[in-house]
Amino acid sequence: MGTVILGTGSCLPRNVVTNSDLEKIVDTTDEWITSRTGIQSRHIASGDEYTYKLSARAAEKALEMAGVGAEELDLIVVATISSHMLMPSSACFVQNEIGATNAFAWDLNAACSGFLYGIDLADKYVRADKKSKILVIGAETLSTRINWEDRNTCIIFGDGAGAAVVGYSESESGYIGSNLSSDGSLWKLLHMHAPESTNPNLKVPDNTGAHIVMEGREVFKHAVKAMEDAVRGLLEREQLTLDDINLVIPHQANIRILNKLKERLQLPEDKVFINVSDYGNTSAASIPIALDEAKRSNRISSGDTVLFCSFGGGFTWGASLIKW
Known part of the structure; x- marks a missing residue:
């Protein structure tokens, strides 16, 4: 018994950009991108597909699966580094968009590890009040935060959102725990400046x-x-081994990182969920999109133990375990 994920959802922008499309705007090739990253396409937002709009659509799907009404939510957390505005937060926009009139809301900035940080935070709230219903979203429109002349980054990142409704259950399922870390001394290796200060x-x-x-x-x-x-x-x-894990859902950074991680942990192919070829690196949205896809394609069954792991700018990183 304990904290469980009651429902998942995801939303991808309509526009799909292939490697061949990128060949037309930057000095690269489909073969170069695929061989180095494993990415073949990514979704790029257009029209009104702002971070909070993608978040809201993913949230609605997660609420539907969970059988929870938006008015039942107590808290909304959106993990993102590409919010529609600096203020209000994307979470406040989502709260209004889905009609979660009883929830308070804020954004969480932990880059690619944001969703794991958010789920861990939700667990603490649920443990404090078993009646709590919490919506955790990982969402990005990284297309708004990319230098499209830099072929080392513009080929990697994509847009999207994934969501999970978190609550309490008396069943044997539940959040087992996490191992989260940060190291601010290495920030220069992966960072993003704010807009230039208006204070000289x-x-x-x-x-x-x-x-x-x-x-x-x-x-x-x-x-x-x-x-x-x-x-x-x-x-x-937690006194477990990798043999106790039914499925590993890692952050979808690029295929070389994923393959090296599989090698170091000696994980078989069928135990690792990978969708980086279709979506690229969607930062905080990466794990919840993969989780929703895995759940809806029956890769996760009741009683399964699922392992998540991520790494992102900050540096931030960590791993989490949940029994489904």
Whole structure:
């Protein structure tokens, strides 16, 4: 008994951008992108597909699966680094969009690890009040935070949203625990500046713009080790082994990181859920989109133990376990 995920949902923008499409705007090729990242296409927002709009659509699907009305929600948390506005938060926009009139709301900034941080936070609220219903969303429109002339980043990222409704259950299912970490000393390897300060005394000298900057090779090395350590540390603490895990849903960064992680953890192909080829790296939306896809394609059954792991800018990283 304990904290459970009652329902999941996801929403992807209508517009699909293939590697061939990117060949027309940046110096790259389909073969180059596929061989280095495993990504073949990504969804890019257009029209009114703002972060909060994608979030709201994903939320509605999760609420429907959970059988929970929006008015029953007590809290909405949106994990994002690409909010529609700096203020109000995307979560406040979602609260209004779905009619969650009894919920308070805020955004959480932990980059690609945001959804895991959010689920862990929700667990604490549910433990404090078993009647709580909490909506945790991971959502990004990273197309608004990319330098489209930088082929090292613009080929990787995509847009989308995933959501989970979290509550309490007397069943044997439940949130087992997490192993979360951060290291702010390495921020320069993966970061995004804010818009330039309007206070001349607080202008950042090396602010190149409000878009993602990444040292890919260095991030790769840190990401694989950090996720492996987080997984092994969590399993050891909970006295479990990888044989006890039915499905691993890692952050969909790129195929090289995923393959290296599988190799280091000695995971068989059928135990790892991967969809990076279709969506690219959607940061905080990555795991909840994959979770919803896995659930709706019957990759997760009642009683399964599911392991999540992620790594993102900050640096932030971690692993979480839940028995479905």
